[in-house]
Amino acid sequence: xxxxxxxxxxxxxxxxxxxxxxxxxxxxxxxxxxxxxxxxxxxxxxxxxxxxxxxxxxxxxxxxxxxxxxxxxxxxxxxxxxxxxxxxxxxxxxxxxxxxxxxxxxxxxxxxxxxxxxxxxxxxxxxxxxxxxxxxxxxxxxxxxxxxxxxxxxxxxxxxxxxxxxxxxxxxxxxxxxxxxxxxxxxxxxxxxxxxxxx
Numbered sequence: 007x008x009x010x011x012x013x014x015x016x017x018x019x020x021x022x023x024x025x026x027x028x029x030x031x032x033x034x035x036x037x038x039x040x041x042x043x044x045x046x047x048x049x050x051x052x053x054x055x056x057x058x059x060x061x062x063x064x065x066x067x068x069x070x071x072x073x074x075x076x077x078x079x080x081x082x083x084x085x086x087x088x089x090x091x092x093x094x095x096x097x098x099x100x101x102x103x104x105x106x107x108x109x110x111x112x113x114x115x116x117x118x119x120x121x122x123x124x125x126x127x128x129x130x131x132x133x134x135x136x137x138x139x140x141x142x143x144x145x146x147x148x149x150x151x152x153x154x155x156x157x158x159x160x161x162x163x164x165x166x167x168x169x170x171x172x173x174x175x176x177x178x179x180x181x182x183x184x185x186x187x188x189x190x191x192x193x194x195x196x197x198x199x200x201x202x203x204x205x
Contacts, residue, residue, distance in 0.1 A: 076111035079120075104148055
């Protein structure tokens with residue numbers, strides 16, 4: 007319960023079903039140790055995400071809603087903006103734009119940490135487990151600033167871009183409210199070894 011608070015981080019009990027679900031999904035692509043998990047709770051972000059979800063659901067139907075848990079690597083200085091405001095497309099181009107000038111998410115936690123998370127001076131890498139509405143998608147390219155139309159109607163566009171049409175591992179979104187950061191993760195790199203801490 008938020009009890010009047012607009013923003014809060016909640017540490018999860020390692021024995022709780024919520025903790026176990028996050029850990030199990032994380033370990034599908036990594037074998038590193040989890041030390042801590044925190045849930046990000048932001049009332050304004052959640053309401054904005056819910057409205058965006060409803061819009062895409064109304065347009066596509068349940069079958070093409072595409073609600074997924076994906077990973078987003080970032081730098082330490084971007085964490086406060088992401089948690090208290092949103093994933094910001096204005097930063098697109100700082101790290102990668104191969105499939106469009108939007109916000110990037112990966113299916114694989116290892117991939118997100120390796121390619122999209124910048125280590126700080128202490129060797130810490132940061133990433134989020136985000137709830138993302140991918141909707142209907144198509145393959146993107148580096149020149150795209152928004153998804154293209156799905157057909158002859160220029161107002162009816164795809165909802166996201168991907169690296170490939172079949173079993174994509176990278177998703178790019180262009181509406182800031184299309185993703186909600188549920189879990190904050192830190193990857194510790196030490197003497198060539200990597201341990202995972204989830205916050």
